[in-house]
Amino acid sequence: MASPLLFLNKDARLLERIRDGDEEALVDFYEENRGVISAYILRNSGNQEDADDMLQEAVVIFWERVRSGRYEHTAKTSTFLFAIVKHLWSRRLARKRKESPGENDPDGYVDPEDSPLDALVASEEAARVHMALSRIGEPCRALLLLFYWEERPMDDIARILGFANADTAKAKKYQCKKALERALKEVA
Amino acid sequence: MADEHWTTDEDLLGHFVLGKLPDARRQALELHLQSCPECRKRVDGERLLAAGVQRAGREDLKARLRERLGLSEGSRVAGEEEAHYDVKKAAYIRAAGSVRPDRPTVPPPRRRQNRAWVFAAATAACVVIVTGVGILNRWWAPQEPLLATSDQDVTGATAPSPEKGALANGTTGAGSQMARAEQGKLKKELGTESDAQIEAERFADRQEGKASAPTTAAAAAPSENMAGLEKQAAGKKDTRERMEEPVAAELRQKDVDDVARDRNAEESGRAQAANELERLQTADGLARAQSSGGAFMDQGTWVEGIASDVPRGIGANVEHPAYGKPDVLQPRGNRNHIDRKLEPIDATVTQRPLADAPPLQQQQRRLQAQTVLTNVIQTDSTLRLTLYPDSQLSDYALRQAQVYRVADDSLVVVLPGQLIRYRFQAPALQRAR
Numbered sequence A: 001m002a003s004p005l006l007f008l009n010k011d012a013r014l015l016e017r018i019r020d021g022d023e024e025a026l027v028d029f030y031e032e033n034r035g036v037i038s039a040y041i042l043r044n045s046g047n048q049e050d051a052d053d054m055l056q057e058a059v060v061i062f063w064e065r066v067r068s069g070r071y072e073h074t075a076k077t078s079t080f081l082f083a084i085v086k087h088l089w090s091r092r093l094a095r096k097r098k099e100s101p102g103e104n105d106p107d108g109y110v111d112p113e114d115s116p117l118d119a120l121v122a123s124e125e126a127a128r129v130h131m132a133l134s135r136i137g138e139p140c141r142a143l144l145l146l147f148y149w150e151e152r153p154m155d156d157i158a159r160i161l162g163f164a165n166a167d168t169a170k171a172k173k174y175q176c177k178k179a180l181e182r183a184l185k186e187v188a
Numbered sequence B: 001m002a003d004e005h006w007t008t009d010e011d012l013l014g015h016f017v018l019g020k021l022p023d024a025r026r027q028a029l030e031l032h033l034q035s036c037p038e039c040r041k042r043v044d045g046e047r048l049l050a051a052g053v054q055r056a057g058r059e060d061l062k063a064r065l066r067e068r069l070g071l072s073e074g075s076r077v078a079g080e081e082e083a084h085y086d087v088k089k090a091a092y093i094r095a096a097g098s099v100r101p102d103r104p105t106v107p108p109p110r111r112r113q114n115r116a117w118v119f120a121a122a123t124a125a126c127v128v129i130v131t132g133v134g135i136l137n138r139w140w141a142p143q144e145p146l147l148a149t150s151d152q153d154v155t156g157a158t159a160p161s162p163e164k165g166a167l168a169n170g171t172t173g174a175g176s177q178m179a180r181a182e183q184g185k186l187k188k189e190l191g192t193e194s195d196a197q198i199e200a201e202r203f204a205d206r207q208e209g210k211a212s213a214p215t216t217a218a219a220a221a222p223s224e225n226m227a228g229l230e231k232q233a234a235g236k237k238d239t240r241e242r243m244e245e246p247v248a249a250e251l252r253q254k255d256v257d258d259v260a261r262d263r264n265a266e267e268s269g270r271a272q273a274a275n276e277l278e279r280l281q282t283a284d285g286l287a288r289a290q291s292s293g294g295a296f297m298d299q300g301t302w303v304e305g306i307a308s309d310v311p312r313g314i315g316a317n318v319e320h321p322a323y324g325k326p327d328v329l330q331p332r333g334n335r336n337h338i339d340r341k342l343e344p345i346d347a348t349v350t351q352r353p354l355a356d357a358p359p360l361q362q363q364q365r366r367l368q369a370q371t372v373l374t375n376v377i378q379t380d381s382t383l384r385l386t387l388y389p390d391s392q393l394s395d396y397a398l399r400q401a402q403v404y405r406v407a408d409d410s411l412v413v414v415l416p417g418q419l420i421r422y423r424f425q426a427p428a429l430q431r432a433r
Helices: A012-021 A023-043 A046-069 A077-097 A116-120 A126-135 A138-151 A154-161 A166-187 B008-017 B023-034 B037-069 B078-094 B112-143 B150-155 B160-170 B176-189 B194-206 B214-234 B246-261 B263-281 B284-291 B360-361 B395-400 B428-432
Strands: B300-308 B343-345 B347-351 B371-378 B382-390 B404-408 B408-413 B417-424
Touching: A012 A023, A012 A046, A012 A077, A012 B343, A012 B408, A023 A046, A046 B037, A116 A126, A116 B037, A126 A166, A126 B037, A138 A166, A138 B037, A166 B008, A166 B037, A166 B078, B008 B037, B112 B343, B150 B160, B150 B428, B194 B382, B347 B395, B360 B395, B371 B417, B395 B408
Parallel strands: B347 B382
Antiparallel strands: B300 B371, B300 B417, B343 B404, B371 B382, B404 B408, B408 B417
């Protein structure tokens, strides 16, 4: 529902657009921060391609956080984005230099690789699941993305995908998982 | 639970892997995992599926983002997969309802090359305008009537003047950094500079260890104007030459001292200047509001806020507005209490004596002792609140004021040691659109 208030600040408007699923908001967010991020990466041994890559990663993480309700507005969104980029870039540099990464920043961003699940996302196994996901039907794919990526509750998923209720969605999710496991075996 | 094979519960398994269980619950389940290899295997499998799906979501979104931005593909996504997902994602987005129907799913890539030319042209135009304004300002200064006294300059009652001064200073070399620092600070306070620019400056300051000199810069800017006025009073013709006279340097130093001594007055004047600037910027919006009638008065919207002495932790003290009275947000009640996350709003909070409020508004106050009559002017990006409290707040309290959005039609002003809650009538706000 669109807010009746006109005085939402820039950050609040951005968050609202993302919660509404407006991907154009992400594009705007990207372009607003491109200069700052590029300057940072270029000053820290990177090039423009690195900067674009980091910024893409960061805005996608930001999108995930907001959409899944895990985003805490403790600092400006641009500050949060910058903190993500700093973490990602320090990790990448550390990998390049075989050094240990620095400590987390107090800007509200916790390194995703601290979680066992997030650590897996970059793995080869996850890449195979990614590939297998493309082989199952679109309704299943949508359902699994809503549950595992956007972390939506079953009630929401049932409403979005047009199931009768949450129980139906749960049953469907079980079938979709099985379909994905079968596809994964084929990929392997 | 610790002794049961809980991994057969699909819901529990999914929520465990996604980290959505409370700590106590999670620890109890983990206890069982330590003694159940089969269950660990199941959890690992679920975790892998979740990771793969999350990866797919991220890569798809990145691909769409790159497409919208017109960027080349990254190295981590295979081209074949990406093409496949571009076809798939449209159906997913439609199914998930995550794209507004009036938007094209994939807009044409933006033209970055053209943007560089536009930026260069805009920069050149800005240089010409700033130079022109600076020249005109100095050329016409002696012929203009005396608009401001030196005291007004020092207190910042005419904020645009320091800003102009800073711009003029920026062309003279030595004072440019201080002037830019003050200009950035002013713009930040006035909400006229983008967050990205402010962040860039903040970052640059951190990186390079530059210390801003607000007091000196603030003094240098008005002193330009002051020097010009002083010369006007003397009836001299060539302003540009006299700006560099020793007298002007003395006046500048005097302004530095005045600003340092009268800091509070400056803050107050700056807030007034911000109000004035915002009033000018929102003239169009106000005109629309006036023509729409309703709750909007000539000076914005009048609303009563409920004040209470509540310390921090405001999220626990705000009730869902749907259960409050029509015009005010009720404090925490006995039913339907919801902890809400608050979102900060760019806002300016000032105060005036209650006696200055229109008599009609004073008479219509409903809960005299507990409420703060407030005038609200809003734009697409900012909010200006003028409080008319029974007893005046300290300057410190006003400077510390923070405004948060509670819900679509509610907000709170957080002052040191107290809150003021507001609820707006949504239909009246919508009429102003």
